[in-house]
Amino acid sequence: MLAALPYWGVSLIRILGGIVAVLLPAGSIVYIFLFKMMSFMQSRLGPMEAGPYGSMQLFAEVGKWLQKEDLAPDGADKRLFKMAPLIVLASTFLLIAVVPFGPDAWFTNFEAGIFYALAVSSVSVLGILMAGWSSANKYSLMGGLRAAGQLIAYELPMVLAVIGVVIQAGTMNLQQIVVKQNNDKIFGLHFLGNPYILTQFVGFIVFMIAVQAELTQTPFDMPIAESELVSGYMTEYSGFRFLIFFIGEFATAGVFALIASALFLGGWGVPFSWFGWHNIGDVANWMNVVGPLIMFVKMMIVVFLIMWVRFSFPRFREDQLQRFAWKVLIPIALANIMLTAILKVAF
Amino acid sequence: MAKPKVPGMFKGLGITFNTLVDTLKNGAATVQYPHEKESPPVRARGVIALREDNCTSCMLCARSCPDWCIYIEGHKELAPPRRAGGKPRGVNKLDRFDIDYALCMYCGICVEVCPFDALFWSPEYEYSEPKIADLLHDKTKLGEWMETVPEAPELESGALKGKK
Numbered sequence: 295m296l297a298a299l300p301y302w303g304v305s306l307i308r309i310l311g312g313i314v315a316v317l318l319p320a321g322s323i324v325y326i327f328l329f330k331m332m333s334f335m336q337s338r339l340g341p342m343e344a345g346p347y348g349s350m351q352l353f354a355e356v357g358k359w360l361q362k363e364d365l366a367p368d369g370a371d372k373r374l375f376k377m378a379p380l381i382v383l384a385s386t387f388l389l390i391a392v393v394p395f396g397p398d399a400w401f402t403n404f405e406a407g408i409f410y411a412l413a414v415s416s417v418s419v420l421g422i423l424m425a426g427w428s429s430a431n432k433y434s435l436m437g438g439l440r441a442a443g444q445l446i447a448y449e450l451p452m453v454l455a456v457i458g459v460v461i462q463a464g465t466m467n468l469q470q471i472v473v474k475q476n477n478d479k480i481f482g483l484h485f486l487g488n489p490y491i492l493t494q495f496v497g498f499i500v501f502m503i504a505v506q507a508e509l510t511q512t513p514f515d516m517p518i519a520e521s522e523l524v525s526g527y528m529t530e531y532s533g534f535r536f537l538i539f540f541i542g543e544f545a546t547a548g549v550f551a552l553i554a555s556a557l558f559l560g561g562w563g564v565p566f567s568w569f570g571w572h573n574i575g576d577v578a579n580w581m582n583v584v585g586p587l588i589m590f591v592k593m594m595i596v597v598f599l600i601m602w603v604r605f606s607f608p609r610f611r612e613d614q615l616q617r618f619a620w621k622v623l624i625p626i627a628l629a630n631i632m633l634t635a636i637l638k639v640a641f
Numbered sequence: 642m643a644k645p646k647v648p649g650m651f652k653g654l655g656i657t658f659n660t661l662v663d664t665l666k667n668g669a670a671t672v673q674y675p676h677e678k679e680s681p682p683v684r685a686r687g688v689i690a691l692r693e694d695n696c697t698s699c700m701l702c703a704r705s706c707p708d709w710c711i712y713i714e715g716h717k718e719l720a721p722p723r724r725a726g727g728k729p730r731g732v733n734k735l736d737r738f739d740i741d742y743a744l745c746m747y748c749g750i751c752v753e754v755c756p757f758d759a760l761f762w763s764p765e766y767e768y769s770e771p772k773i774a775d776l777l778h779d780k781t782k783l784g785e786w787m788e789t790v791p792e793a794p795e796l797e798s799g800a801l802k803g804k805k
Contacts, residue, residue: 334661335658
């Protein structure tokens with residue numbers, strides 16, 4: 295179907311698809327997890343007035359933020375200050391480009407997909423540092439520096455955890471990683487495929503912890519610690535630009551969850567042996583519709599884990615955070631890589 | 642056999658998850674305020690009511706108020722004598738007794754300090770106003786709150802031990 299469209303048509307569909315793929319998860323994450331699950335975990339109901347069960351609350355919040363004045367502090371570096379949230383959000387949109395949603399439902403079928411994703415995800419560090427520096431506020435600056443230190447520290451275990459998957463799959467293309475997981479067998483059994491969460495469980499745990507830190511969700515939220523740094527690099531932002539940071543935070547959570555489910559949970563696929571498929575060419579066309587739904591469900595499960603941890607634990611101390619990354623996570627991830635490589639060669 | 646020790650981390654996750662399930666099954670511990678209301682306990686500090694007859698305008702409450710939110714003005718009057726042929730009695734008449742609830746911090750010292758039982762706590766709490774000046778309750782309004790003052794609960798056993 296897509297082949298019949300002119301180039302601009304395909305591009306338009308991809309842009310719209312990208313916006314949906316970023317904003318839809320962000321919105322549902324905020325409503326289902328931030329508004330509702332967090333409230334239930336604290337034995338309260340959360341927003342109930344706007345729409346049935348408060349489902350329109352998010353629109354009310356967005357409307358409120360859009361009405362607010364777009365303030366910039368006097369001493370701020372105005373240009374950087376205004377650019378920073380856009381850079382953070384842009385990195386999210388760049389990330390979604392490599393996530394496959396079905397046999398033909400992808401934005402780019404990129405050979406070095408996961409490599410690109412990990413590289414682009416660190417662009418948001420630049421945005422956050424810019425926000426912290428240009429705000430001309432010592433709390434913001436401290437928040438920005440903490441964020442930089444934290445995001446760089448946790449980038450490493452994340453990359454190392456992914457290497458295990460890459461070694462096992464033998465490819466960096468996310469689409470092929472998904473196909474491999476569903477087409478493979480574990481202990482000679484076909485019916486489950488081989489989702490890498492089984493063989494790469496250590497990698498999955500390390501990856502999830504690193505994602506938690508990359509997203510600055512609660513046990514690792516020193517950069518925005520509201521009680522110490524009054525929201526860190528976001529202190530001086532208001533209205534529309536704060537909204538962009540806010541969307542960016544939860545959209546990135548969604549995209550990282552999508553990448554995690556593509557890497558470890560078998561992505562959009564069902565085990566191919568169920569339908570007698572042998573490679574991606576055999577996969578039925580309806581998977582292009584069912585695939586995104588499967589991805590969405592898996593994303594929700596992964597985000598549930600992230601948010602569950604977020605709502606349960608208090609914040610680490612800054613030095614504990616750094617020690618945990620360098621002394622615990624990275625050695626574990628390295629050992630995991632070695633083990634994976636040895637087993638890969640052995641079998 | 643000793644129970645295997647669950648690391649605190651997982652215990653914490655368990656607590657939040659159990660609360661989640663519990664809220665979904667049995668409802669939240671909170672109340673959706675404008676639609677349903679909690680009935681506050683009998684001794685709740687909602688609003689202070691004034692029994693004007695008991696007040697002698699002795700000013701103890703006004704002076705002990707940490708926020709200076711009680712305003713009292715009064716004058717002396719002569720009341721008819723108790724017994725025939727006696728002297729007329731001098732009594733203090735209350736002209737003004739205002740409590741500014743914009744300032745009040747609900748410490749309850751005025752209620753404690755009142756030697757003539759003229760001030761009472763009422764658990765009523767819905768008296769917010771669009772204008773801050775309207776939070777100044779005069780003695781008529783404070784008198785109306787008297788209707789909402791509940792019966793004092795029974796003293797606990799032994800509460801009066803050692804007292805005469």
